[in-house]
Amino acid sequence: MATRLLSPKLLNDLRYFTRPLNSASSASITAVSPLNLDEKPKPTAVERPPINQPSTTLDLNDHQKLFDSVSTLQLLRSSANLGLASIEPFVDFGLWVMNSRLLETSLIRGVILKTVKHTFFEHFCAGETTEEAGECVKKIQEAGLRGMLVYAVEHTSDNAGCERNLEGFLRSVEFAKSLPPSSVSFVIAKITAICPINVLRRVSDLLRWQYKDPSFNLPWKLNTFPIFCDSSPLYQTLQKPEPLTPQEELDFQLAHQRLLRLCQKCVEDNVALTIDAEDTSLQPAIDYLTYSSALMYNRDDNPIVYGTIQSYLKDAKERLFLAEKTAEKLGIPMGFKLVRGAYMTSERKLASSLGYDSPIHNSIQETHACYNDCASFMLERIADGHGAVVLATHNVESGQLAASKARDLGIQKGNQKLEFAQLYGMSEALSFGLRNAGFQVSKYLPYGPIDMVMPYLLRRAEENRGLLSTSSLDRELMGKELKRRLKNLQFSKPEITAPSSIKVEIGTQ
Template identity: 55%
Template sequence: MANRFLRPNLIHRFSTVSPVGPPTTIIPEILSFDQPKPEVDLDLSDQARLFASVPISTLLRSTAILHATSIGPMVDLGSWLMSSKLMDTTVTRDLVLRIVKGTFYDHFCAGEDAAAAARRVSSVYESTGLKGMLVYGVEHAEDGGACDENIQKFIETVEAAKTLPSSHLSSVVVKITAICPMNVLKRVSDLLRWQYKNPNFKLPWKLNSFPVFSGLSPLYHTTSEPEPLTVEEERELEKAHERLKSVCLRCQESNVPLLIDAEDTILQPAIDYMAYWSAIMFNSVKDRPIVYNTIQAYLKDAGERLHLALRESEKMNVPIGFKLVRGAYMSSEAKLADSLGYKSPVHDTIQNTHDCYNDCMSFLESLKWIRHCGHSSYA
């Protein structure tokens, strides 16, 4: 994955809103974040060097765990076990949790709290030169009370990030699904889609943001005009903005970049809307962005949406940052689209996804500076 950001007023032109790549733009200057470059000469192709500090036993265990998680029945068995009556008995529950902690949990999670995860980020950087992203691994909150609890954990994560040298950490990650109730995100996404289809459709609660759709974006989720947000839904949306604002402020005060994670296309319009709103609020304060958004290159509209956001950021003189990934919801996206009689919003082949990712990456790499990082979570 890659994190990049652009200085506004240096993107001089876009030929069309089409898949990104060097031929369509004049390449802007890249900011340096005033962060020292790693002392380690990082070469991601030199796997022997990257993993030299990792014991063979750990590598073998990690390989076995990754293979296990790629087997559908194994995942189903684990899900059944964790929700079965065996977890109601102290002896079996303790046994299962010890096994899980020593295998899957230790592999995928950096620690049980923010401080432990921060220590893992530091150790990874010192041994490999890879920066880490620090994330509190919770999402899909159902009500405002859960959101209030979650935002405190995200703020604790920022506090833990402050203890690390800036050279060790890429960003703190926040999941909008953890700080805004799921039903509100779905409703906001529906209303944003309907407004894109019908530009005269008014959304009185809508704040300033960047475009979140392109001509290739899937709109089939919303087939008829949605009801306006209720008073309670508007109140919950406003509270979600305040939660996001609170963690952005803490990141700004601490000089810690904040990355907003992506979701499936049912929710992504609302997430992009909130991400770009916060970027406008906080990235215009300094000459470097605090807020980053995520672009999923396996989506057919990824390149267009990246261009649209960059072009709008230039118009508004707002620096903008991105994390580029391939994506994680291929099966569910395809099933939903098929059930509604539409083609999947995901590229038809893995090679098309690679091509889109590489085109976006080539465009970003041509901006001369890139940060490679890992992902460290705790729960």
């Protein structure tokens, strides 16, 4: 099957991609301009919230109600950790320390890792073992949330390491099955953990070149959904790549077999699997593996395999549309996790070094608009009986708009095809607000030995420095709730009022 499966007419329909998140439902997608959060709504005959006003679906002001399931000790620790993470010089110093040669000295390394473990590791990670992760899942379930289990391995260079990582992912699925029903929404996997990086890069080059030249033959290629669109960045492959060597082809086949084993395990245990996204130099091969596996295993109404779309990429909307519409045409239910993206600095540096425009949107407003448009499109698809989506966002306005859109479309709260998600330790107010509004909400729970999880923590600190520095809503609401609880404490003994008379009755049996 060729990658371009859609008719010219369907491609022309891209200009009708989506409606604003707060528009009312209809049977078809109507033409509108991209979501503009500064645009004033036009009067309509349908009673609905104004397009650019936050929905009243979520209440993010009642700090007592939001944090009623969080202990005072946990509030204190979270507030302290978020406060530290919001200080950019502190984050810069921490990044320098973790990347320095200080970690080569065993004594100093031990002190540093112990400090990290009892601060940021405990705040952003679910533990070092599956047992600790399980306790974390049970804790957040008591708070009305679900867990996404993330065995935090990535970037492997050899097949032996890939096999070890696969066993870890399989254990995650087995462990998810053993936890209370519905407490785990997804198991998360990274293709970079089960396929050598150099092979992913080579396959991505070949896929890009075939998109440029459809006559370019890839004998190993299986059926898949569209991976590219006309606006996709192809500058990473400037020359015709050599075919895969026999060893590279074998390594790639082994990687695909690992993913299929993981998918089969997820089907057997009825645990959904989400494949995380990487940078654009690797993403084509990741999408290829994800989509070809989805074609094999997404047979029932609720998909098992989910891919990830990074909305900070300029081609995100078009690629999402093409993949989802092709899935519908083939009768395959497809799930997507929508994120904003996590490789902004490296993507811009690479594009600039090659003399090309960045594949990332030029402004944060454009990224927000793209995310909201993608969310709107997928909510429309769910309302029409197609697809599934995880709306992974820390942006309060995106959460409010999506919740309002779901309500207007008549998507029932608790619908298995709609999940909101935030990172563990971040955007607690949004998570609890969505929970209180009746939606399914998950927390992304990375776990594993601290040495193994360290790359995740370092990347999270670097990529989210802007987000962490603007986590003022959580810190403000946590502060108010702590003040309220402190105020309600009684520091003096209650007064004892002596009764005016005491009646004592003495009797015998």
